[in-house]
Amino acid sequence: MKLEGKVAIVTGAASGFGRGIAERFVLEGARVVLADINGAGVREVATSLGDSAVAVTCDVSQKADVDAMVRAATEAFGGLDIVVNNAGITHKNRPLLDVGEAEFDRIYAVNVKSIYLSTLAAVPRMEKRGAGIIINIASTAGVRPRPGLTWYNGSKGAVITLTKSLAVELAPKYIRVNAINPVMGETGMLTQFMGVPDTPENRAKFLATIPMGRLSRPHDIANAALFLAEPAASFITGVALDVDGGRCV
Numbered sequence: 001m002k003l004e005g006k007v008a009i010v011t012g013a014a015s016g017f018g019r020g021i022a023e024r025f026v027l028e029g030a031r032v033v034l035a036d037i038n039g040a041g042v043r044e045v046a047t048s049l050g051d052s053a054v055a056v057t058c059d060v061s062q063k064a065d066v067d068a069m070v071r072a073a074t075e076a077f078g079g080l081d082i083v084v085n086n087a088g089i090t091h092k093n094r095p096l097l098d099v100g101e102a103e104f105d106r107i108y109a110v111n112v113k114s115i116y117l118s119t120l121a122a123v124p125r126m127e128k129r130g131a132g133i134i135i136n137i138a139s140t141a142g143v144r145p146r147p148g149l150t151w152y153n154g155s156k157g158a159v160i161t162l163t164k165s166l167a168v169e170l171a172p173k174y175i176r177v178n179a180i181n182p183v184m185g186e187t188g189m190l191t192q193f194m195g196v197p198d199t200p201e202n203r204a205k206f207l208a209t210i211p212m213g214r215l216s217r218p219h220d221i222a223n224a225a226l227f228l229a230e231p232a233a234s235f236i237t238g239v240a241l242d243v244d245g246g247r248c249v
Helices: 018-025 039-052 064-077 101-129 151-175 190-194 198-209 218-229
Strands: 007-011 030-035 053-057 083-084 132-137 175-184 241-244
Touching: 007 018, 007 064, 007 101, 018 030, 018 039, 018 083, 018 218, 030 039, 030 064, 039 053, 053 064, 064 101, 083 101, 101 132, 101 151, 101 175, 101 241, 132 151, 132 218, 151 175, 175 190, 175 218, 190 198, 218 241
Parallel strands: 007 030, 007 083, 030 053, 083 132, 132 175, 175 241
Antiparallel strands: none
C-alpha cells in the first residue's frame, strides 16, 4: 500500500473530492482525519471507513477549529504527514458587480485563509517528523478563468501562487507542496459554477469546452492526490497539476 504508516488530514471530506481523497488514502494504508463544517456528514463518512478514520467538525476559516483539527491527528494517530486543503466554496456564476462583500470575504476566508491557518498549525508537526506533504486543491479557474466567477477565480489563483511560494520556502524542511487544478466537477457546487440549472442542454455547453468531453469526478482528483502524496513523487514540489481533460491546453 502506497501510504502505509502515513497520517493525513483531508478537509471538506464529507462529500465530493474530499470524500474521494479520504477514501482512497485509507484504501492505500493511511490513517486519516476527515474534517468538514458538516459534522454529521463527515462523521458518517468516517464511520464507513472504520478505525483508520476519525471525524472532526471544522470551519477551516477559524484558527481555533484548524488548530483542533491538527491536534486531532496527533492525538488519534501520533503525528501528521500529509495535509490536503480541499475545502472550498464559490459564489453563483453571475456578474462580478452582483457579488456582495460578505460573500467575497467568505470565499477568501475558506479558499485562501484556510491555507494560511493550516500551514501555521501543520508545519511544526511535520518538522517533528522530518518531512511532510501539503496538497492544495486549486482549480482550472485559477489558470483559465471563466466569466461570471471572477472572485472565485481570483481565490484559486491565490491558491496556486501560495502553493509555489510555500514549496520554495519549505523545501529545505523536506516539506513538499503541490496543487491540483480540477476542471468543473460532478460535485455539490456544480450548479453554482454553471449559474443555471443542471439540465442536459446546459451541461452540454460546459462539456463542449473540455476536450475529453466530461466533467471531473472524485476518483480523478483522488488519484492525482495519491500520486502527489506517495513516495514516487518525492522530488516533485511546486507543481499545479491540471486534472481537466485538456481544458487548459
